[in-house]
């Protein structure tokens with residue numbers, strides 16, 4: 442351009458980068474005062490930067506994000522279910538808790554053997570627990586895979602799983618002889634259990650990431 | 654902001670595309686603008702910025718979560734732009750539509766930069782002229798100029814985006830400024 446030292450142009454760029462040392466800045470300032478060519482050069486640099494900066498900011502098209510999402514590789518199904526769970530943490534905790542509770546409770550009764558709550562006043566005959574006439578059994582009775590005949594009285598609840606109350610009449614008739622609740626669990630129980638197990642397993646598979 | 658981005662990225666890594674949607678919303682304008690100023694037309698800019706986000710999603714495992722996400726994203730976008738510029742054939746380039754000027758090509762833009770100095774130049778025309786002058790820069794200067802003066806990024810971040818030593822970035826900015834000075838001084 443002229444006879445001016447190259448270093449002056451370098452100082453201009455240092456200045457424009459915002460990284461000029463004070464002594465370089467002094468040299469540059471003094472030189473620009475005396476040299477019209479370099480002054481013009483410097484002004485042109487500043488002007489071109491200002492022009493580039495002046496071009497307005499542009500925005501992505503409005504449907505940009507949807508387009509990106511549409512073109513992503515397919516999301517795995519389990520993720521959307523997981524996301525649902527993570528967005529509904531209370532419901533998730535409650536449902537998982539109740540599934541676990543039900544499953545663990547039910548698993549206690551999963552055998553086929555006859556069993557009955559231990560009570561010295563109960564008489565056992567051929568898979569049937571008998572509350573003898575004139576006797577009062579104190580405490581709750583649970584009979585599993587067998588029946589119960591209540592000739593006496595029960596001071597507590599009676600639960601029969603996979604069995605029934607055999608008094609020659611409907612168990613409702615013996616309600617007066619039992620102070621607590623009478624519960625019979627048969628087909629309905631099994632159906633529920635089946636359902637629970639099913640839900641439980643698929644939930645576990647989903648949470649542990651196993652595919653079906 | 655960084656914490657928010659980190660938490661979204663952890664979700665994206667689990668495959669959550671909605672979380673990625675939030676990331677796209679945050680950065681789409683910046684990335685689109687970078688591509689638009691690098692490439693000079695909105696169709697290509699949209700193509701390339703779409704691809705940048707899709708690549709970021711596919712390669713999200715490779716992103717180092719302790720670094721700045723935008724740096725990584727800009728790097729993907731810048732590299733895609735530079736690739737596209739290199740693949741462009743000159744004739745296609747001249748026929749390409751320019752910055753918000755539907756129907757106009759670079760051919761019809763050329764007289765605009767030859768306006769007499771005292772003639773009133775509208776703001777839109779001026780923007781087109783500047784955009785065209787940026788597009789005339791070789792891509793290595795164009796990238797640093799766009800990152801520095803349009804995206805307004807610090808030199809250190811530009812050096813990370815381009816994976817170049819900071820000294821090289823400075824040299825390119827200096828040369829880019831000198832080229833622009835020669836192109837723009839008569840406006």
Ligand SMILES: [Zn+2]
Nearest residue numbers: 445476478479
């Ligand atoms: Zn001088």
